[in-house]
Amino acid sequence: MTSVSSRQSADPAPYAPDAEVVRLTSELIRIDTSNYGPEPGPGERTAAERVAELLDEVGIESRLYESEPRRTSLVASWAPDGVDASAPPLLIHAHLDVVPANAADWQLDPFAGEISDGCVWGRGAVDMKDFDAMLLSVVRARARAGVAPRRPIRMIFTADEEAGGLLGSQWLVDHHPEHLEDCPEAIGEVGGFSLTVKDDLRLYLVQTAEKGMNWLKLIADGTAGHGSMRNFDNAVTELSGAVTRIGEYKWPDRITASQRAFLDAVSEALQVDLDPDTVEQTLQRLGSISRMVGATMSNTANPTMLQAGYKHNVIPGQATAAIDGRTVPGGEEEFFATIKELIGEKVRYENVVNLQAVETEFAGALVEAMQTSLVAEDPQARAVPYLMSGGTDAKAWARLGVSCFGFAPLKLPPDLDFVGMFHGIDERVPTESLEFGARVLDRFLAIA
Incomplete structure (x- = not known):
């Protein structure tokens, strides 16, 4: 598929931003980066070196940082000819580590990256080597074709996100804030995935807030x-x-701005009035996502x-x-x-x-670019904000004033238990969803 930016170019350079995404997802899954917390594990070094090689192949230099032996994060800046050099860099962050997996519990080897039944299977397929691969596929395609993003891009692939980021994002903020201080905005994981509510409407949940971790x-x-x-x-x-x-203990409900915006969107889509006392029962109509929403109604x-x-x-x-x-x-x-x-x-x-909760307003040019890029690939798309029950590296970046959004776009089958894939068994992502996400991300980089 030809991207938005190449169609806008006076001398189009056709390229396929989704060409490598399935292969790269499978390849990255095969690199075991299990994070056992305080216990020693394989570390992220091999994965970080492979990402560095993939970027180097298209002329993008990167730097590796180790907080501890083999606990490796990567930072790369990409500002090719044609970018708006006056615009501040957009931070795009993704983590390289995954939670451990017991192979005996899985249908397929969790570290084989097999493709079966139209999906890539393995630990990290949705959390979050899928987005690692999307970003690499898009950037490599653009770099080879000489098609620049609208603004400079700062890419950070972190270690240790699954254990709170103390050896990854938090360490980078403490020791190398220079890589983030010029980035006012960021996109990362656990957002941009679809939730089918009607035949003619899919809500794409953009994470604008996440709970604190204590x-x-x-x-x-x-x-x-x-x-x-x-x-x-x-x-x-x-x-x-x-x-x-x-x-x-039954914690009292505390509805935040992001949560209220999500509930309003669901209320409109389902054409029901959500009673605060019965909202969780009503949201069960949305499937497995109701578990995540229920967890964000309170502490x-x-x-x-x-x-x-x-x-x-x-x-x-x-x-x-x-x-x-x-x-x-x-x-x-x-x-x-x-x-x-x-x-x-x-x-x-x-x-x-002890990591603080973060919340970003769902407004501005970046949000408009998300909606535009989603609708271009899915006319039934509507981007809506939501509050996530877990945590991401956004907590670290927010310490430096970066406004963070979860936007790793995936158009998902309505019957896929996507939320259950996070840290669950038989983690997998449809190949069509990966290719969709790469195309949306490519459009996004052209206008964001």
Whole structure:
């Protein structure tokens, strides 16, 4: 397909922005970049070196940075002849790491990158080696054809996003902010995918906000002793009570601007009035996306790990638990006050990860470019904002004032459980969706 920019050129240079996207997605999946958090893993070095090679082949130089051995991020700037040099760079970011996968649970090898039933299968197919490949396919096609984007592009492929970005995006902000300080806007993952609500309408969810991430370690201290004795200062008992209270707590709804805009769009599309008390039941008509939407109606806190003791007949002197807390924009103060009340006086907490919620206004030229590029490929498209329950590298970039949007466009089959693919088994992405996304991204770069 010929892109918007090549049709506008006085001397068109035809090229296919989607030509390599399927192959590159498969290739990147085959590079195991599993992120085990504090445990050692293969690291992102091999993937970063391969991305550097792919960019170098079309004359784009890049720099590799390592926060720790093999925890590698890549930065590249692309401003070929023909760009508007007076415009600030657009940051396009993607991460190279993936969460681990147990091959025994999968239909196909999660690190084989196989193509089957019209999909590319494997860990990272949707989170997020698909967008890595889209970006590379588009940029390589344009560079070879000599077709410049409208404005300079700053590409960052990060390490460690799946563990909060401390060794990737957060490290880059702390040690190399010069690569971001001239970028007022950014696009990245978990946005731009379609949600079919009617035969003649697909909502494309653009992430304009994401919840804060507050990972806590609960600690209960007690008196150690023999398991056969009475013990009224038992750390396990105190911790269990705190964990139960947190797990059973019903957080009050807190509707943000991004959430309200999304709910209004859904209300209009479904032609129903959304009652705040029954909104989650109504949203179930949208399929699996309702799980993500439900998680963004309020703060959340889920116990995820417990640790105590070392022998059956020994009462331990300490017990610990992990809590995955997520806060809506503006909800952090309420979150910590509530946690303190729930855990009681005999349990304390430590912050393991504390990343602020972010929110960007769904307006401006960049948003208009998203809508225009989507409609050019899908006449039934309508871009709408939404609040994401998880987190991305946008949290780091926002520290430097970058306005971040999730825009990795995919036109998806209505029956595909896309949300369930994130960190799930049998992760896969349709090849047609990848090619669609590359074409939309190409149009976007021509006008953004």
